[in-house]
Amino acid sequence: MASLFPKTLTATGFLQLLPRLSRIHHSPVHSKVTTSRTMSSGSSQRIFQLKIDPLTGNSEWVVIEEDEEGFTQNFQQPLLATTCYLDMLNDSRRNRAFREAIEKTITKPCHVLDIGAGTGLLSMMAARAMGSFDSTECDGGKGMVTACESYLPMVKLMKKVLRLNGMEKKIKVINKRSDELELGVDIPSRADILVSEILDSELLGEGLIPTLQHAHDVLLVENPLTVPYRATTYGQLVESPFLWQLHDLHSNEASACDGIHLTTPELDSIINVKGQQYAMHCDPIQEEIKLLSEPFKIFEFDFWKRPESHGETHLCIEAINDGKVHAIISWWVLQLDREGTIFYSTAPRWISSLTTTSSVDWCDHWKQCVWFVPGSGISISKGGEIHLHAIHTDTSISYKLESQKQKTEVLQQELSARDLQLVLSPERIAMYGDKEWRLLNLKAVESALQGRVKTLCMVADDSLFLPLLVAHLSETLRIISLFPGLREKGLQYLQAVSPSNGLSRDRVEVLDKRAKHLTLCDTHQDKVDLLIGEPFYCGHHGMLPWQNLRFWKDRTMLDSVLSEDALTIPSKGLLKACAMSLPDLWKSRCCLSKIQGFDHSVVNTMLGACGNLPESDDSPFLPFFVWQSGEFAELSERITVMEFDFSKPMSPCQGKSQVKFDKTGICHGFVVWIDWVMDPQSCIVISTGPDKRYWKQGVKLLATPRAVVPEGQRNAGSCYSAVLEASFNPSNGELKIQLDFS
Structure with missing residues (x-):
């Protein structure tokens, strides 16, 4: 992106460019991170990292200076800790599928292009697959791998990984977006094979279609080989009261007895979710889902040929049960090789258990997607038919559903309150209902x-x-x-x-x-x-629970206009914690060593690895919906670590508390959240704990899981309690928590 900037640019000048950058971001950007920008200044480069101020809700671009060996960071959290890179690289099923397909596809010296190369894993797989070929055959651009990665922190990491594995001379790294590559300048010739993994949970959200379009137009030979070879999206109609609560506020608040109407009959969708697919782990709510159709194929995208920007399909779907269609759950299946023997699927377990693309390992980088049917849903009888109209654009897939009875009603729901509509997150809509x-x-x-x-x-x-x-x-x-x-x-x-x-x-x-x-x-x-x-509204996607203390900051700034006996609601916040078994989440955030034979140990610090760290290292707190984090179980009582008193202006806080384990198990970390005390008598409390689905919790994973037992069952090698000590800094909203096991 260097061509977008003048030779020198101050931080102020950079901020003035943000509107332009926000538009640019909708074109292909091959990165798992969307909150950083890079610029050149003289002979060096700077990275601007978007940082959210938890006390004001404002965001600012923080400069991270670069040196030859890495980055001098001016804030504590690892640069890429909250991204999905680590989880993706810990996905052994994904890694194995790509390796097998690459080794099967590369059968002679050729030019391989890796778009969105990340740490260079696929590039190294391709280079190794060509390693047995005679070097004399590698002329005219044959027998080479070009790794294209637009995000500078990943380029730096990739170069370290390549050096560590002796691959730096076998792979050409280019720090550009793929649609900025020039034939004859950046690459000597069109590539014979494309390897790439620029897929999100919806499939298209990372710019897959425009990326493939440009690659076929400019960067690839005619009829190239590709890994993956094809992707197919599937869907299933479901009834689910929980999914219904996440979008239909009008129907859900009808049974409330408080007399408040956030919506009205005339403006039934004045508060609504955005009409898009939402990534969500659906396995935890399997018991709350009634399947109303068999799985159906929606779209097919061939990587080996140029895709269209717009596509539509019409399906007539037969109901297999009586019920009300509240949502469409969708997923995709990758066919990685041309022959159709290597697959990867993001299907929920009730689907994957019936196929050869079985998904046994939990992962967070790819989930299922949920599309909410507008309003209270569409009633259907077994054997009845529903018509589905699916549309894809460059970056998303959307649906329209109708049965013969519902055509007028659905149209009315789409038109009502359009001019006044407020778009909220599904979790906040469910909370309001x-x-x-x-x-x-x-x-x-x-x-x-x-x-x-x-x-x-x-x-x-x-x-x-x-x-x-x-x-x-x-x-x-x-x-x-x-x-x-x-x-x-x-x-x-x-x-x-x-x-x-x-x-x-x-x-x-x-x-x-x-x-x-x-x-x-x-x-x-x-x-x-x-x-x-x-203050417990759903804020920025990556914010931790205690970063909603903006209410306390506002109360402090309003101190001069408050009466002496002013009441605040909530009156205080309680920082709560409990020990938990989180084997799936812990595994996904482990330190990396060898991945399909390639050493990745140099990336752990930058990616914010938590598991298998040296005991002296501290892992970051990460925001997760615990209920969506795979297998989990509480192992201790819920304790209060610290209090925030909102009746007084913001001030430093400290707290210390002992956690006593009340179950035998393996502790992978501690989950931390805030309970909001609504009255001075502490009788009315709203919890945001791990049993609540509308809020994320903060998770601190242990470097090494600990065997824990109740105090009365002490045995060698097991812990029976731990001490949590917390301190809150009001100047920057940062919370520090230290753990000490007994």
Whole structure:
């Protein structure tokens, strides 16, 4: 991407280019990381890493200086710790399939092009496959491997891996996107064989189609050999109350007894999920899924020929059970060799157990995908038919489903509330429709309003539920919402749904100001008596639970406008933890050694490896939905490590607690989350623990799994307790936790 930048560029100048970069990112970028940028400055290169400030919700580009041996990082977490590289490289089934297909495909000296080369694993496999050929045959670009990788940190890692394996002279590394490669400049001739793995859970999201189009137009010979050879997507119609809760807020809140209507009959989809496929591990909810069809083939993509940017297919699917179609679960199958003997599948286990593409190992880099059927779903009887219209673009696959009875209803759902629609994550929509969550908020606000006649209430964040709840409970209360993220859309939303909630359109005042700029002039000299917020909303995808403490930061900045006896909801946060057995997750984050014969030990630090580390090294905390992390089991009581007191301005916090194991097992790590205490009496608590599906937890994996037993069953080699010590730094929102086993 060097051609995009002037010869010298300041950090400010770089930030001014971000709108342009965001557009560029939709073209083929062969990387598992989307939050870093590279620029040249003089004779050196700099990496800009996007870092989220957990206390403000803002993001900034942090400069990471490069030297010849690596990177001098100015923040603690390994540069690529939260990416899927490590998990992918630990996938032995994937690695073996690619090796077998590459060795079967490369039968003579040729020019091999590896697009999105990563650590160079596939390139080394190709070079080794050609290693037995006579070097005199390697003329005119034959007998060579070109590795194309656009992301500079991976290029640096790849070069280290190649040197470690004695492959640096056998593989030409090019730090460019594949659509920037020039024939006769970067590569001497068109390549005979393409090896590439630029696939996401949906298949197309990493730019597979435009990448293949450019490669066939410019970089490959006619009718090239490819690994993989073909990919086929499949789907299945399912009924699932859990999946239904993740997108249909209108139907789910109908049974709530609080009288709050976040949606209305006229605006039933004013709050909705984005119309896309969502990557999700479906095996954990297998018992909650009713299969309504046999698996059906949707699209087929041949890597060996140029794909089309747009494709459509119409299918008539017969129902195998009575039920209501809530979602389409989809997956893909790779055929890696031309003959069709080597396969890899992302199918759920209820499918893969019936095929030769059996998926036995849990992995997180590829999951199944879920497409939510709009509204409350489509009713179908066994033997009945549903028509599916599938469409693919350059980067995604979408669906339209209809039965004869449902055509008008589905069309209406697609058209309603289009102009006012707010797009939320599936987890947040499910939370808003959860009766228990709504009831706990209702009780907390009712308790806070007791005895208060004239009160100024301020909603500090983007909550849609809380302003309506407060207005519903008190006719005299003055309410201000800040909507720091939604801004004008938040105001439009409240005005649209207020009449259905029996409120005037101006019942809630929306201030177009950030908390740090707010003064008593904005509140007409009135002090805020009740400050409420929804700090446990689903934030950035890669954020840890305690990085939702923005509410505490806002409360601190608003201190000058709060009354002396002001109440906050929630009143405090409890940092909770428990020891867990997590064998699948631990295996996926292990240190790498040999992968199909190639040493990868030099990549562990940069990729944030956790398992099999030296005991002196510390592993990073990683955000995961524990319920989607393969096999897991709690091995200890749930303990409180530290408290955050929101009734006071933000300050440093420390905590120390002993964890006593109450089950015998193998401890792979500790899971940490926050429970939100909603009232001063600590009677109303909303938990975000590992048994809750709407929130991610923080996971700290151990370098070496520990055998643990209850205290009364002490035996040699087993631990019966551990001590967790935590400290919170309010200046940067960082949390440090130390572990000590007994």
